[in-house]
Amino acid sequence: MSTPHVVVVMGVAGTGKTTIGPLLAERLGVPYAEGDDFHPQANIDKMSAGTPLDDDDRRPWLEAIGRWAHSRAGLGGVVSSSALKRSYRDLLRSEAPDAVFLHLTGSRELILDRMSHREGHFMPTSLLDSQFATLQPLQADEAGVDVDVSGSPEEITDRAVKALAALDSDQP
Template sequence: MGSADVIVVMGVAGTGKTTIGPLVADALGVPYAEGDDFHPPANIAKMSAGVPLDDADRGPWLDAIGAWAHGRAGHGGVVSCSALKRAYRDRLRAAAPGVLFLHLAGDRALIEARMAERKGHFMPTALLDSQFATLEPLGPDEAGVAVDVSGTPQEIADRAVTALRRRAQAA
């Protein structure tokens, strides 16, 4: 893993994508982009109302993130994106073939407790069930690593950077 890689920090809501992503980007010396910023206003309104997004809603969002990742190819970057389904990751890979996925994975009870503590976020904990139902973990043929989200943000970020570096050495 070099600083020229583009890493997509993925996982269900509440795993810490927005917290861990910038820490990983900082450790790698590359820019960070917040995936939620790529959502069109209609998606945010839907999620704020407690309505899960469907694939039609996610298409333009995934394409916008894919375009950002494509533009960072060879320069490096970290972007957060739930990327819960393989089809979504395939769409991101089609736009930016070299992306690596960092799956922040954790126990549902821990994630729900963390979400309950968050203020001002548009993803209510009620949508967590739909997120877990949708989640398709990384396949063995997908470029990326899964990292447990227990511990402090810095511990998680350190674990992530170590796992990404190990993966690069093994490749």
């Protein structure tokens, strides 16, 4: 990428945002921020109990991520955030207009398998269906790319770097 963007690594739970985000940041030479760290404790408690977050729960979380992204404008950075709905991405862009989105995609079966093997995460597999139900894929007018999450983290990161570079070369 020729200019330092803030890349929001998005997707449903279990797509590898926390794995791919730091790898991507390292490859791009920019800092990484873990989106889950921006959640207030009430959100973590709610998800840990198996209750999906609603838009009111997500708003302060998204605003905090957006403020971090804004602070990195012109410097670059990578941050993870599910950013499942267009309205959530619009809120993030209202804070950081130059943010680009990297949507990690995969089949429900692959993602469920990965979620069932991870340890110590507050998001139970029982919420995966609600994540897919909420997901609104990137629209043609949104700056971003889709990257499939099959393969190793290194392969996914390679695809992400190439897709973001292609996106950057398409910009005027």
